[in-house]
Amino acid sequence: MIALNEQQLKDIRRHGERDYPHECCGLMIGRFGLEGRKEVTEIYPISNAREEEAKRNRFLIRPEELMRGERYARERGLDVVGFYHSHPDHPAEPSTYDLEHAWPTYSYIIVSVREGRATDLLSWEMEADRSKFNPEQIQSEDNS
């Protein structure tokens, strides 16, 4: 389970809409709690590293940027707890390619952006054996 507040969810959606028709991505920084619970304290948007023409289908965070994000979190006594990205005109479900490029424990939030408007937003966690993603519950502060 991952907990975000409404503002953070809104920020992710907005990032997706802003970068449409390209994919957006970013880090979620926060704390690991008991029994796999994650609490997000901050959204850390990252620019899409791929070339302009490839942006529509893929995104890739440069490791340097990721390291910067990790360092940013560490300095504040926090952790990277997951990543978000958008699927322009595709469902908010992970692709095979997503599966090839993920680790367990982290949350992977996907926001579907259709014709420029953010629709579904779902969070996924990879099965420890790398076989599939399982849906993860998003707990939003304002409706809990």
Added chain:
Amino acid sequence: MPVKILIPTALRQYAGGKSEVEVEGQTVGDALDRLTSANADLRKHLYSDERSLRNFVNVYVNDEDIRYAERLETPVKDGDTVTIVPSIAGGATTEEEVAAAGKSGAGTPPLPALSNEEIARYSRHLIMPEVGMEGQRRLKAARVLMIGTGGLGAPLGMYLAAAGVGHLGIVDFDVVDESNLQRQIVHGTRDIGRPKIESARDRLQDINPHIQIETYETRLTSQNALELFRDYDIVVDGTDNFPTRYLVNDACVLTGKPNVYGSIFRFEGQASVFWAARGACYRCLYPEPPPPGLVPSCAEGGVLGVLPGIIGAIQTNETLKLILGGGEPLINRLLLFDAWKMRFRELKLRKNPDCPICGEKPTIKELIDYEEFCGLRPQPAAGQTKEEQAMEEITATELKQRLERDDSIQVIDVREPHEYQIAHLEQSRLIPLAQVVNRMNEIDPNRETVVHCKAGGRSAQAIQALKRAGFTGRLINLKGGITAWSNEVDPKVPKY
């Protein structure tokens, strides 16, 4: 040289919760090997195969990306910090790109991929780090040859098929008999009379349609064994007789294959892995077969139906471990099981340097005549005594006629008392084989004596023993035993 490895948050659960670990190593590859040697899970998330890092895994030595240095060969020195960082990628993609990503850094033959159906089917395997996707793909790539589809072969075949072993070969020449069904659970009542390999193939394919099954309706012989074994990675011995057991062992040693061994009798079972390249073979344990007749077969001595289930499942367990390349195999270990006492014991085995087939100076360099080796082939001219050649026989039909005509004839049943309870001839008197010489005085030498057992073997032994002990009366063996009586004379007498 100790270097510090920073573990990313997601992988700390596989490193004892630590955020950094100090290990020794000359290169990055070295250090990562040390880090991951204790934990298959951690390795799985870092490496796509034996030697290649996953393409989204970046490794830095201090601030340098090893991709721009010597990759995994990048040297490290005392006090260096190795940082593992994932790059994040995602989005929709094409099948070709996924395939290309999977192949990156390949050098070994690629393991077959799993379909979504297979992933769903094997999910209980996949979620264990000891198996995982790679292990399951290894199972799919594996080729296992099963000798026999009887008591041991039944659970073996079913569990190997269910586990997703991609290629199963089965060798048998027998047909399903009613008396098999008490333990050979791969066959059903409707299969009685069918060739066992056909019945087994249908059942195994029903358990798992994703695997390939090759059937060989033949007796395993010195002529065909080597050729058969060559196509397989592992041979599993589910046979019930000594000649085949030595044949399987020798053919495995000569072709370099591991031999997953199991044997059963009454309430006791044994299991081991004989692999000459890594330990003792069957001949190191038993250089010579027992004299013929000393160790009865299951048909004579009986077997608790569940016992082959237990031993066969242990053989399956060992086979799967050999394929996965993990755990502690039964190499150089002989496992003894007693179902009646419910006890497991273990004996340590050692490779015998004087072993005639896997020792330092092997004398057996090709397959031999195993029937002869086990003393089962009758020697022409020599070997047989006069009495053996002269044994009198009577058929069940003739015996019936004799019994109706006159009452001078006596019938001695040399089976065990519990067999007598299953079925016996009205006129018979029970004297078990083991007591027949001691109780010789209970048999009237002045009357003609017909001796019988279940199928004619033990009664022949009884007649020889009585003659050697000096019994003077006329002894006649009932051909085919009480089974023949049931077939020819009285179908009300149950067969067992």
